[in-house]
Amino acid sequence: MALSQAFDTMRGGVNVDLEEVLRSIRENGHRDLTIKGVTLPNGVSIAEAEINTPQDEAMLLRVLEDLAKKDPLQAAVLGISPTSIARPGPLLSERITVYLGDMRRAERSAKNVLDTEHSLGLFLALGQDKPIEQVTATDVRSFLDALEVYPSNASKKKEFAGLAPADILARAKNGGYAGLSMRTKEKHRDRIAAFFNAQAAEDLIPKAPHKAILNRAKTKTDAPSREPFSxxxxxxxxxxxxxxxxxxxxxxxxxxxxxxxxxxxxxxxxxxxxxxxxxxxxxxxxxxxxxxxxxxxxxxxxxxxxxxxxxxxxxxxxxxxxxxxxxxxxxxxxxxxxxxxxxxxxxxxxxxxxxxxxxxxxxxxxxxxxxxxxxxxxxxxxxxxxxxxxxxxxxxxxxxxxxxxxxxxxxxxxxxxxxxxxxxxxxxxxxxxxxxxxxxxxxxxxxxxxxxxxxxxxxxxxxxxx
Missing domain, CATH: 1.10.443 (hpI Integrase; Chain A)
Structure with a gap:
């Protein structure tokens, strides 16, 4: 709706702050949008465009930026400039690949890399691949909530063979499967936290989203995982x-x-x-x-x-x-x-x-x-x-x-x-x-x-x- 209203306003020749429109969409969420038969004031027509994913949004931004480059006069009338349009950052999946590469370059142990790859892959699979700056504390909370239900050793259980993590989670919600241990859930959180801290250190996000979420009390997470044999x-x-x-x-x-x-x-x-x-x-x-x-x-x-x-x-x-x-x-x-x-x-x-x-x-x-x-x-x-x-x-x-x-x-x-x-x-x-x-x-x-x-x-x- 926000984009549709913006285009209606642009048809009337009124300046629109597209960056503000897109920021509102990111913060408040958006639904799938199809734009048909839109003619911009400079004569460019958009026969039909579907805005369903963060990738579609990125493509729309590139189109608008190209328009500003090709018709500077019309761009000035509309208040559009290449510098005023905020391009989305790299996708979450892209940054995960870079982060794992950094770990290998730093010669972290193969097990550490594999465990981190598993945690980040699970976070991606149970959520949505989006520009890294659009990942919020809500996404992290959803992941932590999923871990409370996700079954232990799912990859080793026959009933989950061949299923995607989202499908495993859906099935686990219906039936009595042993859940992850407290320590395993905390390790997943620790790896996610390390990843987002690295993104913040690289100035790709203003603040790591997990920092807004309370940690479990030490009395819950410090329970001994092993005991001596009697x-x-x-x-x-x-x-x-x-x-x-x-x-x-x-x-x-x-x-x-x-x-x-x-x-x-x-x-x-x-x-x-x-x-x-x-x-x-x-x-x-x-x-x-x-x-x-x-x-x-x-x-x-x-x-x-x-x-x-x-x-x-x-x-x-x-x-x-x-x-x-x-x-x-x-x-x-x-x-x-x-x-x-x-x-x-x-x-x-x-x-x-x-x-x-x-x-x-x-x-x-x-x-x-x-x-x-x-x-x-x-x-x-x-x-x-x-x-x-x-x-x-x-x-x-x-x-x-x-x-x-x-x-x-x-x-x-x-x-x-x-x-x-x-x-x-x-x-x-x-x-x-x-x-x-x-x-x-x-x-x-x-x-x-x-x-x-x-x-x-x-x-x-x-x-x-x-």
């Missing part, structure tokens, strides 16, 4: 017969689980170990958590560390296992684990352990490999009263030290790290390793790598066809 749960996991029956198939099940239990290292840090990461420092055997190779990664700068191995792990035969790995001709400690650009080498071990835990009765959704990390930190601080600094040097959390004292390997603190881990235990007897027990499994690695390569080639061919 003594009863550890007894179930490390029952000798059950554990050895499950772990005997692959070295990473056996020793990867033991290392997680004994050191609190992250599953990805364990999965990416090479044989030369197992070494002696100040006379103590341990593992270097580091990123010296292109397929190794750290969560943050504080994660780089040396973790001494307690006596129980060495007594269980870990060094004999490392000798077996080298004798089999492998550089990586756990050569059966496949690499993922998103999560490195940790996915398979984490998934396999999760299935094993469920088989052993640990069905809670937060019972995962990462709980070992909480076992170590909790026991060291609350049960053994180890200094926070020592705990941080073991787990790789942020050190509360001046920058000059943050050493990757600080020989002077290795004895205190070892003493802490010896005190911890770990608190369950570890299964004894028999040298050579994985020799047959090591021979299967080449065949597994060949099959993975063939599967990857098939996926590429399929993708190219589509």
């Amino acid at each position: 003594a009863e749960e550890l007894a179930l996991l490390f029952d000798h017969d059950a554990f050895t029956a499950w772990a005997i198939k692959y070295p990473h099940r056996w020793w990867g689980t033991v290392l997680g239990f004994a050191t609190g290292a992250r599953v990805g840090e364990i999965g990416q170990l090479y044989t030369d990461d197992v070494a002696q420092e100040s006379g103590q055997w341990g593992v270097h958590i580091r990123a010296r190779r292109t397929d190794q990664r750290l969560k943050n700068a504080h994660s780089s560390r040396f973790v001494p191995l307690p006596t129980s792990v060495l007594a269980a035969g870990f060094l004999a296992f490392i000798d077996d790995v080298k004798r089999a001709g492998h550089d990586r400690v756990f050569p059966h684990l496949p690499y993922s650009d998103t999560n490195g080498y940790g996915d398979n071990l984490g998934d396999q352990f999760r299935r094993y835990a469920i088989q052993r009765g640990l069905t809670g959704r937060l019972k995962s490999f990462h709980c070992f990390r909480h076992n170590v930190a909790n026991a060291l601080v609350n049960e053994h009263h180890v200094a926070i600094q020592v705990v941080q040097e073991i787990t790789g959390h942020d050190l509360t030290l001046p920058p000059g004292l943050k050493h990757y390997v600080n020989p002077g603190t290795i004895p205190s790290r070892l003493a802490a881990l010896e005190a911890y235990g770990p608190p369950m007897p570890l299964p004894a390793y028999t040298p050579g027990q994985f020799d047959r499994a090591f021979k299967q690695v080449r065949h597994m790598e060949r099959r993975r390569g063939q599967a990857a080639d098939k996926r590429k061919i399929s993708a190219n066809k589509n």
